Amino acid sequence: MIGAWLAEMDGPRLSGPPSRLRGTETDREMNQHVTAERADPVRIQPTGREVVRLVGLKRRFGATAALDGVSLTVRRGEILGIIGRSGAGKSTLIRCLNGLERPDSGAVFIEDREIGRLSERELQPLRRRIGMVFQHFNLLSAKTVEENVALPLKIEGRPRAERLARAAELLQLVGLSEKANAYPASLSGGQKQRVGIARALAARPALLLSDEATSALDPETTRSILALLKDINSRLGLTILLITHEMEVIRSIADRVAVIDAGRIVEEGAVWQVFANPKSEITRSLLGGIRPQLPPEIASQLIAGEGAETILRIDVAGEAARGALLSDLAVAAPGRFRLVHGGVDHVQGQPVGTLFLAVAGAEAAHLARVTTFLKDRGARVEVLGHVAGPV
Numbered sequence: 001m002i003g004a005w006l007a008e009m010d011g012p013r014l015s016g017p018p019s020r021l022r023g024t025e026t027d028r029e030m031n032q033h034v035t036a037e038r039a040d041p042v043r044i045q046p047t048g049r050e051v052v053r054l055v056g057l058k059r060r061f062g063a064t065a066a067l068d069g070v071s072l073t074v075r076r077g078e079i080l081g082i083i084g085r086s087g088a089g090k091s092t093l094i095r096c097l098n099g100l101e102r103p104d105s106g107a108v109f110i111e112d113r114e115i116g117r118l119s120e121r122e123l124q125p126l127r128r129r130i131g132m133v134f135q136h137f138n139l140l141s142a143k144t145v146e147e148n149v150a151l152p153l154k155i156e157g158r159p160r161a162e163r164l165a166r167a168a169e170l171l172q173l174v175g176l177s178e179k180a181n182a183y184p185a186s187l188s189g190g191q192k193q194r195v196g197i198a199r200a201l202a203a204r205p206a207l208l209l210s211d212e213a214t215s216a217l218d219p220e221t222t223r224s225i226l227a228l229l230k231d232i233n234s235r236l237g238l239t240i241l242l243i244t245h246e247m248e249v250i251r252s253i254a255d256r257v258a259v260i261d262a263g264r265i266v267e268e269g270a271v272w273q274v275f276a277n278p279k280s281e282i283t284r285s286l287l288g289g290i291r292p293q294l295p296p297e298i299a300s301q302l303i304a305g306e307g308a309e310t311i312l313r314i315d316v317a318g319e320a321a322r323g324a325l326l327s328d329l330a331v332a333a334p335g336r337f338r339l340v341h342g343g344v345d346h347v348q349g350q351p352v353g354t355l356f357l358a359v360a361g362a363e364a365a366h367l368a369r370v371t372t373f374l375k376d377r378g379a380r381v382e383v384l385g386h387v388a389g390p391v
């Protein structure tokens with residue numbers, strides 16, 4: 001039954017009549033929706049490749065450049081993660097995106113309409129094209145779960161029967177049908193966020209904005225909420241912009257990631273590629289917790305010059321990580337080596353590996369053979385130093 005609102009998920013266009021003019025849907029029209037849904041349950045009509053385009057956005061607060069020339073696009077149907085430390089400019093970016101903040105310069109396009117040119121009144125229907133999910137849920141405590149979910153439709157002036165039908169569909173989608181008449185105070189954090197997600201979807205948004213939606217939840221609940229967002233994205237084709245300071249969130253569900261630091265996008269790309277080959281220092285630092293690092297007990301024993309073993313860091317991803325790298329290395333450059341740390345992870349279904357090898361001996365020619373072989377196989381190799389004996 002989610003198809004009734006799903007069918008309209010990508011329409012009407014912003015250039016069409018404001019949705020309040022469509023607010024008097026008759027039962028006959030409702031039935032037509034249902035008939036159309038049965039004929040084609042996942043009918044979505046894409047209307048353009050980009051849902052959001054930001055061009056050179058700047059916003060200063062006194063001496064602070066909260067946004068310092070941000071250009072970014074969110075493609076239809078993708079999950080784009082924006083990650084940055086506290087104060088990097090994430091919330092300012094979101095506020096510019098839904099028109100709550102006016103940038104000093106630059107432009108925000110939502111579905112090809114530049115919002116800077118719109119009046120507050122013209123912005124209203126556009127804001128309804130953006131669903132928001134908040135860190136602290138922002139539910140109304142005096143309203144039931146069902147009323148909270150239906151609230152955006154009430155604001156739009158939709159008929160009660162339609163509101164209730166859609167709230168029921170959405171509660172089923174988020175797995176909370178039995179809580180329709182409960183009040184938020186009786187729900188767990190994860191359940192509250194499910195209500196928040198259902199409410200954000202009520203007005204058939206073109207874009208779902210998630211601002212630290214899992215930051216207040218425990219790890220297990222976080223996983224289930226992220227799985228729900230991914231499910232909504234892949235089953236319904238809904239575009240999601242995910243703001244977070246946690247790489248684990250990006251890794252779990254995002255297709256692409258943009259790293260923001262001091263108001264600038266410092267790095268952008270497919271998640272697995274950024275994980276495999278982070279270019280900026282800030283990205284490496286944000287990845288630090290979830291990509292393998294040389295354990296301190298080995299790092300503290302590293303010496304420059306010569307030692308019994310040489311410690312190499314090998315980064316390998318995609319095609320290069322699928323071959324029999326280590327056994328081929330043993331054949332190409334015969335000699336002892338040990339895996340002292342690391343392994344191969346999978347990000348977006350792509351292998352992304354970091355291996356720390358201790359290669360025996362200090363013979364330069366042997367080490368050159370090892371590194372040349374690995375580089376020829378598409379790996380990045382870094383000599384970290386030497387150790388005097390077994391580590």
Ligand SMILES: Nc1ncnc2c1ncn2[C@@H]1O[C@H](COP(=O)(O)OP(=O)(O)OP(=O)(O)O)[C@@H](O)[C@H]1O
Nearest residue numbers: 061064066084085086087088089090091092093245
């Ligand atoms: N209304 C404001 N007045 C003054 N300074 C502001 C205002 N809003 C944001 N800033 C400043 O702009 C910078 C970016 O703030 P922003 O809230 O966008 O960061 P953030 O990335 O969302 O951080 P957090 O992860 O802590 O939420 C910060 O230095 C902040 O202090």
Ligand SMILES: [Mg+2]
Nearest residue numbers: 087090091092
């Ligand atoms: Mg913020």
